[in-house]
Amino acid sequence: MRITKVLLAAALAAGLSSSAFAADKLKVLASFSVLGDLAAEVGGDHVDVTTLVGPNGDAHTFEPSPQNAKALGEAAVLVENGLGLEHWMQRLVAASSFKGETVIASKGVTPRLWQGDADEAEELEKNTDGKAIDPHAWQDPRNGILYVNNIVAGFSAADPPHASDYRRNGDALNEQLTTIHDRLAAEFGKLPEARRRIVTSHDAFGYFGAAYDIQFIAPEGLSTEADVSAADVAKIIRQVKNENIQAIFVENITDPRLISQIARESGVKVGGELFSDALSPVDGPAPTYVKMFLNNESQLLTAMSGS
Incomplete structure (x- = not known):
């Protein structure tokens, strides 16, 4: 009987210790899945990360709920992309009691500008000339390094005792990137220029294209909320035919019907699925930021090389 009581007391103590440890974790709210993964990688065992827009979710069309405001109010750190991606964030913060540290992951990024009509992306941030800013900066892994460094700095400010761990985790991730x-x-760089043209659902790969000299053509603009006209689709179909474009891709966050129409009417097969604004579920091909690049690299190179 004495042994049983000792074991029970030890088990209860262990349970209390575990609960206390969980309570001590830094509560982090990330706006969408890419940032959720980066926050978890940097934070490791010291953080408890909640993500608003999860796998295969679309941050462009997300509408925050009262439950989201409650989660933000309980967080110590908010990680958002910035560059106008989360056009709903100001409303969410106002609806919450959030008083913690805000990390703008894209701080320090040199933004790309949308060269088309700014009205095609009305909810996005504009520069002084009225041009829409492309928010998809994470699609260049070098910008990903800036994201990681900003998250490290934010976590270190909110939780100084674990700053060295955050820095170590960040350095390891940056080495991979x-x-x-x-x-x-x-x-x-090995591919001929003629093969460096890709059709995708919406214009999410501008930073990737600029980094590796690839032209991405999209029926939708910078936002998935952009309207697509029949004339836009017809123009892309003509371009695919005239320029002998061999690679057409769907994205995990968009309706595949537009791309299917373009592929059908141009006679070019759909090359596969790219991950742009969201990661895949855990059992998918792109459950982490690093694996997103690995998936997209494999899909693109296979189609562009004709193999």
Whole structure:
């Protein structure tokens, strides 16, 4: 009987200790799945990450709920992309009691501008000339390194005792991203210019294209909320035919019917699925930021090389 009581007391103590440890974790709210993964990688065992827009979710069309406001109010750190991606964030913050640290992951990024009509992306941030800013900066792994560094700084400010751990985790992740960029530059650099044209659902790969000299053509603009006219689709179909474009891709967050129409009417097969604004579920091909690049690299190179 004495042994049983001792074991029970030990088990209860262990349970209390575990609960206390969980309570001590830094509560982090990330706006969408890419940032949720980066926050979890940097934070490791020291953080408890909640993500608003989850796998295969679309941050462009997300509408926050009262439950989201409650979750933000309980968070110590908010991680958002910035560059106008989360056009709903100001409303969410106002509806919450959030008083913690805000990390703008894209801080320090040199933004790309949308060259078309700014009205095609009305909810996006504009520069002084009225041009819409492309918010998809994470699609260049070198910008991903800036994201990681900003998250490290934010977590360290909110939780100084674990700053060295955050820095170590961030450095390890940045090493992977540097390797990915170097390999992508080398692999895409081998392709002839004529094969460096891709059709995708919406214009989410501008930073990727600029980094590796690839032209991405999209029926939708920078936002999935943009309206697509029959004339826009017809123009892209003509371009695919005239320029002998061999690679057409769907994205995990968009309706595939437009791309299917373009593929059908141009006679070009759909090359596969790219991950742009969201990661896949855990059992999918792109459950992490690093694996997103690995998936997209494999899909693109296979189609563009004609193999």
